[in-house]
Amino acid sequence: MNKQIIAHLFELWEQIGKHTDSFNKERGFAFTKPEPDSWPSKVYNIEVGQINIKDVQRRIRTGEIPNSIGIPECENTKQLLESNNFCSTSKVKAMAMSTEQLYYDDIDESEFTLVDSKNKARIFARTASASFGYLVDTSVVQSLINKENMQLFLGRCKDDFPSCGMVYLDQNGISGIHMIGTKAEFQGLGMGKKMTRFLINQSIKSKSNTVFLVASEAGERIYHKLGFSTYGNLESFSLTGP
Structure with a gap:
């Protein structure tokens, strides 16, 4: 369920990117970057075997792509980012409920x-x-x-x-x-x-028949009371240091 919820969110970011002419699909990743650095400026859909992480670092430093990478729960992707000077900056909960x-x-x-x-x-x-x-x-x-x-x-x-x-x-x-x-x-x-x-x-x-959302830790408690269940996390990483 975590992958479904995160895929839904990534699809939303892509659609917003297309409506604002700010969606870009690259080898190993995609990003949406509406100007002037507005929501939802994000890199997502990381493919570990395809992405050139050094090129991503360079383009983040020049401001060409956002310095915020969203990933579902994936140890390989997390290890790739952490071994290349990316640090976790936030974590939100992937949640869903049935509307039947x-x-x-x-x-x-x-x-x-x-x-x-x-x-x-x-x-x-x-x-x-x-x-x-x-x-x-x-x-x-x-x-x-x-x-x-x-x-x-x-x-x-x-x-x-x-x-x-x-x-x-x-x-x-x-x-x-x-x-x-x-x-x-x-x-x-x-x-x-x-x-x-x-x-x-x-x-x-x-x-x-189903509703998805992502929530902060504080919001998670509120949404649980409304009937939502938690299915893991979406974590964001940013480049730090040289």
Whole structure:
């Protein structure tokens, strides 16, 4: 299951890269690098027997490719990176749940709005950047509007939109929920939980029997309570030193 969840995430990164003209497939790896270094700047799909790791190092140092490599649980890939001055920088949990016989009837859909305009894309980018602490560029979000297999949403609170989230339906008919965030001043009000439940409902409407996500260690506990199970990790590495 870990490989399926990570493959779903890599597929999402590839699709975003194609929509932003920033996807590149090389021998032994792929990368997505929207300018200006916006989410999701990542190297992924590492093939140990094919990749020229020295060339990757050089191109990272020149800024040609992102200095962030995402890998599923794979000891050979990890050893390759660690033996070439790459260090682990983060680890998130690969999670999944079944949606059979599940639907949240208590969700008020009027509290959520579909991102379907340039102005809403700007708000989504601002909310996501504030929630996650890294750049989510408006131009990237705009490129994802009105795509058949992607939906981006904002959560409303009075006159503000302090929460965000998205659903991606992959080529296997499985939905993943992503970019679930809440601005700091609105955290603790249950808005992230509401967004998650709303996105699960949207996945069910797409006839997905399974929902994937990746979560931080803190988020893992929350998602467990909603019925998600953990299936290993996605680890990120960055080049350090000369």
